[in-house]
Amino acid sequence: MHGTELCFTGARKLARMIRARKVSAVEVMKAFLAQIERVNPKLNAIVTLLPERAMKEARALDRRLANRRTADIGPLAGLPIAYKDMVPTKGIRTTYGSPIYAEHVPSEDHAMVERLTGAGAITLGKTNTPEFAAGSQTFNKVFGATLNPYDTALTCGGSSGGAAVAVACGMLPFADGSDLGASLRNPGNFCNVVGFRPTPGRVPYWPAVDAWASLSVIGPLARTVEDAAFLLSAMAGPDARSPITLDEPGKNLARPLARDFRKVRVAWSRDLGGLPVDARITRVLEAQKKVFESLGCIVEEAEPDLAEADEAFQVLRAVGFVQKYGELLKTERARIKDTVIWNIEEGLKLDGPRIARALNLRTRVYHAMRRFLERYEFLLLPVNQVLPFPVTQPYVTEINGVKLASYIDWMKTCYYVTVTSHPAISVPAGFTPEGLPVGLQIVGRYRDDFGVLQLAHAFERETQVYKRRPPIAG
Numbered sequence: 001m002h003g004t005e006l007c008f009t010g011a012r013k014l015a016r017m018i019r020a021r022k023v024s025a026v027e028v029m030k031a032f033l034a035q036i037e038r039v040n041p042k043l044n045a046i047v048t049l050l051p052e053r054a055m056k057e058a059r060a061l062d063r064r065l066a067n068r069r070t071a072d073i074g075p076l077a078g079l080p081i082a083y084k085d086m087v088p089t090k091g092i093r094t095t096y097g098s099p100i101y102a103e104h105v106p107s108e109d110h111a112m113v114e115r116l117t118g119a120g121a122i123t124l125g126k127t128n129t130p131e132f133a134a135g136s137q138t139f140n141k142v143f144g145a146t147l148n149p150y151d152t153a154l155t156c157g158g159s160s161g162g163a164a165v166a167v168a169c170g171m172l173p174f175a176d177g178s179d180l181g182a183s184l185r186n187p188g189n190f191c192n193v194v195g196f197r198p199t200p201g202r203v204p205y206w207p208a209v210d211a212w213a214s215l216s217v218i219g220p221l222a223r224t225v226e227d228a229a230f231l232l233s234a235m236a237g238p239d240a241r242s243p244i245t246l247d248e249p250g251k252n253l254a255r256p257l258a259r260d261f262r263k264v265r266v267a268w269s270r271d272l273g274g275l276p277v278d279a280r281i282t283r284v285l286e287a288q289k290k291v292f293e294s295l296g297c298i299v300e301e302a303e304p305d306l307a308e309a310d311e312a313f314q315v316l317r318a319v320g321f322v323q324k325y326g327e328l329l330k331t332e333r334a335r336i337k338d339t340v341i342w343n344i345e346e347g348l349k350l351d352g353p354r355i356a357r358a359l360n361l362r363t364r365v366y367h368a369m370r371r372f373l374e375r376y377e378f379l380l381l382p383v384n385q386v387l388p389f390p391v392t393q394p395y396v397t398e399i400n401g402v403k404l405a406s407y408i409d410w411m412k413t414c415y416y417v418t419v420t421s422h423p424a425i426s427v428p429a430g431f432t433p434e435g436l437p438v439g440l441q442i443v444g445r446y447r448d449d450f451g452v453l454q455l456a457h458a459f460e461r462e463t464q465v466y467k468r469r470p471p472i473a474g
Contacts, residue, residue, distance in 0.1 A: 003031035004474050007170035011227040018078035025058035025078035032080050036171045045165035046082050047143040048093050048126040057122045076234055077120030079173050084163055085126040086133050089113055097131040097140035100332050111206040111239050119234040128162030134340045136186045136411055145391050149470030154388035157190035159183040163221050164191040169473035174231045180216040182414030185426040189383035189439030194228045195221050195426040199447045201246045204239035209323050211243050223466055225457040229253050257457040262296030267376040269303035272413050276399035277385045284430040284438040291462050304372035308361045309419035315358035318347035339407045362419055369420035378455055379443040382413050383426045387436050423449045427456040428465040
């Protein structure tokens with residue numbers, strides 16, 4: 001198999017090939033390293049690279065396979081992964097996209113790194129992220145900007161932007177990311193890959209300043225829904241260090257995704273209650289409504305009332321910034337970007353009654369979505385309200401002539417869903433005439449992560465949009 005073909009082989013299939021010794025782990029690692037060497041300098045997705053370490057682990061795996069020592073070989077054995085640069089990795093530089101931590105080397109791994117290493121994944125490096133993962137546009141003063149592989153003048157989204165670009169271009173078979181406002185779904189949307197935000201608690205979050213926090217989650221990015229489910233099955237499962245984790249074992253997510261969707265009722269929303277959405281996005285998505293009808297779904301135009309999610313998200317996000325970075329602001333203000341300073345200071349202005357109100361609103365928003373999905377099994381809507389914008393533009397300031405109040409207001413179709421705590425996926429849905437990717441967001445019932453994956457898989461199988469690679473990737 002040609003090197004580029006190996007890089008674009010499905011992750012699950014590639015893992016089976018390595019285990020069956022149809023291809024060696026060394027061959028696979030060499031192919032990915034060659035793809036990174038060829039493509040990454042043009043896009044800046046992977047910012048820390050560990051080729052010698054990765055090759056050493058690949059050779060060790062091949063020796064074990066040659067000696068038939070397979071009892072302890074996990075499902076991801078031989079597959080490379082580069083972790084988002086927000087994820088602590090023991091002995092590997094982790095900068096959080098901040099000049100304050102430009103040389104920071106953690107002394108322990110994140111729970112997810114432990115878990116994926118245990119499943120056999122080989123750490124290859126780290127992927128780029130905006131400073132402290134703030135804002136859905138991937139740039140920072142440590143490594144610079146990550147570019148969109150479909151148009152390098154544009155942003156790839158964020159905050160898991162480096163991860164999405166690496167996956168889209170065959171530099172990685174899959175990748176991890178985190179999602180507070182849109183950070184898995186938006187880069188998936190902008191880069192024509194799958195970005196899945198699971199139910200809070202599906203994947204352990206440790207270490208964490210607030211072990212009970214549930215707005216931000218960890219999830220997978222992949223070129224197909226099957227591969228996203230495959231990675232998630234290794235990520236997910238309970239961990240005593242993360243008290244909100246769900247008891248369900250991750251292996252349940254590795255089941256076949258095929259399902260009959262005849263007579264399943266789904267809701268179709270163009271703009272989630274009147275939010276401004278670029279008309280080009282609407283045109284692409286409207287053309288795909290018929291796919292769900294062809295699957296046998298009963299498609300109705302409807303949407304829950306999530307207007308109260310805006311205040312809840314803005315307040316609780318600001319509280320989180322104070323928790324994580326409030327002390328840092330006192331000593332390192334000059335080295336923190338302006339949007340992060342703004343978010344911290346918004347949190348410092350809050351008082352008890354305002355925070356209590358936001359918590360109450362979050363509860364109401366959860367129940368609004370829960371009740372809505374008693375009638376409909378799924379909600380279909382745009383991922384984001386805009387197409388990829390210039391990489392030199394920090395954030396979107398207006399949509400369709402509507403002025404936006406803050407640097408995150410263009411992500412409401414995503415962060416309203418965040419507040420509901422329901423699982424949501426971005427799945428490739430088409431391209432504009434200019435050749436820019438557009439994703440569809442599928443939201444499912446609370447904790448029905450598998451159902452969301454099943455519907456996304458069915459849609460993907462019918463449309464095949466994911467097969468359109470960025471020309472830069474070869």
